[in-house]
Amino acid sequence: FGTGLKDAVKKLAGKSVIDKAAVDELVRDLQRVLIQSDVNVKLVMELTTTIKKRSLEEEPPKGMGAREHVLRIVYEELVHLMGEEVDVRLESQTILMAGLQGSGKTTTTGKLARYFQRKGLRVGVICADVFRPGAYDQLTTLCQKVNVPCYGEPGETDAVGIVTRGMEELAGTEVLIIDTQGRHALEDELIEEIIALNELSSATHRWLVIDAALGQQAREQARRFHEAIDIDGVIITKMDGTAKGGGALSAVAETGSGIVFVGSGETIEDLERFDPDGFISRLLGMGDLRALIERAEEAISPEDVDVNAMLKGKFTLRDMYKQLEALKKMGPLKQVMGMLPLGNVDLPQDAFDVTSVKMDRFKYIMDSMTSEELDNPGVISGSRIQRISMGSGTSPDEVRELIKYYKTMQRTLKTMRGGQGKFNMQRMMK
Ligand code: GDP
Numbered sequence: 001f002g003t004g005l006k007d008a009v010k011k012l013a014g015k016s017v018i019d020k021a022a023v024d025e026l027v028r029d030l031q032r033v034l035i036q037s038d039v040n041v042k043l044v045m046e047l048t049t050t051i052k053k054r055s056l057e058e059e060p061p062k063g064m065g066a067r068e069h070v071l072r073i074v075y076e077e078l079v080h081l082m083g084e085e086v087d088v089r090l091e092s093q094t095i096l097m098a099g100l101q102g103s104g105k106t107t108t109t110g111k112l113a114r115y116f117q118r119k120g121l122r123v124g125v126i127c128a129d130v131f132r133p134g135a136y137d138q139l140t141t142l143c144q145k146v147n148v149p150c151y152g153e154p155g156e157t158d159a160v161g162i163v164t165r166g167m168e169e170l171a172g173t174e175v176l177i178i179d180t181q182g183r184h185a186l187e188d189e190l191i192e193e194i195i196a197l198n199e200l201s202s203a204t205h206r207w208l209v210i211d212a213a214l215g216q217q218a219r220e221q222a223r224r225f226h227e228a229i230d231i232d233g234v235i236i237t238k239m240d241g242t243a244k245g246g247g248a249l250s251a252v253a254e255t256g257s258g259i260v261f262v263g264s265g266e267t268i269e270d271l272e273r274f275d276p277d278g279f280i281s282r283l284l285g286m287g288d289l290r291a292l293i294e295r296a297e298e299a300i301s302p303e304d305v306d307v308n309a310m311l312k313g314k315f316t317l318r319d320m321y322k323q324l325e326a327l328k329k330m331g332p333l334k335q336v337m338g339m340l341p342l343g344n345v346d347l348p349q350d351a352f353d354v355t356s357v358k359m360d361r362f363k364y365i366m367d368s369m370t371s372e373e374l375d376n377p378g379v380i381s382g383s384r385i386q387r388i389s390m391g392s393g394t395s396p397d398e399v400r401e402l403i404k405y406y407k408t409m410q411r412t413l414k415t416m417r418g419g420q421g422k423f424n425m426q427r428m429m430k
């Protein structure tokens, strides 16, 4: 598991045309991976239908190759699945926490209190969980650590009464967070209570807390809470565990909201704003698609490197230099390969990792060459090497090294021409 999708994308990258079979294959693998990550089956089907349709119908924008185009569609549709970007305002507000018992509401209440406190706002917290014994102690302990006032009435069974008095008590706070009860299952009583609390507090936000490990049930929970109090944000907890959080996406879809925060540990500091790219990478079990696409675009503009000409056999030292520059802009080759969904590379990983200093030396060397030598490095013999090294203030070994680089790259291009492109990020991106 996990490698499946990489393989599918790799296969796609190796294809000379993106046909229906190639897209079908990718889509099947994508479906499998997402369903294994707890994403709701219906959502997965909708997503993959769209990806398929767009991949086959849309023309790639000018200058973008078919493979990159398909990868971009996959990325865009996944981002779409993450829902709206939720903006967290640093102003006065009341937040009502919703979710079943054990989802992480109380812990997240503490974390949110800390979050807003760090932003310089006066925060207060109310414990309205009248169901779980020790609920107040749990929340007070958290709040004491960061000096946030916490209102509660241990033993009291009327949540509405607690919140009424709590709001009076904490009248001077800017951000008020209300922690509620959550039972094992959704009961009418629970729903009625949270509706009452929502009305009473005129909550600015009603955030639903979902355990990352929650699977297909997430949808029904989200639906019930959404019907009751109009959920406007989802928080995924326990993302520090092995679960990928795919279940929470059905909560996003049900509520038409987005993911606000992600809980990443048991301490009060372990709360992060949602990062769609990181989430997608984790969901798919592969590198960062967007970073890859962006870097590829920045690094390689089609005017700079004429891949087709090179594939046809024309490959000069100047081409090599441009290639090296493009590779260098993309960052260390190893890192780039890590982002690429390509596993096997027929090259030593550091084959073209050239430092800036070395690039400069190469430039001096090339400046001392004649046009003929640049276009056709094959003519560079012993005496020419001497002349070039003297002229450029480099050593003959450095000149030989440059020629060696050239030959390695030329060989790679030849293999590609013969073997239908086993590896090349240029091909991948064109
Ligand atoms: P509640 O019943 O919804 O209030 O849930 P709690 O806040 O009491 O959390 C239930 C359990 O999950 C506790 O043991 C928490 O420490 C744990 N928990 C909550 N959020 C996280 C998280 O982001 N990461 C980890 N590892 N544990 C969490």
Ligand code: MG
Residues within 6 Å of the ligand: 105, 106, 107, 129, 132, 135, 180
């Ligand atoms: Mg609780």
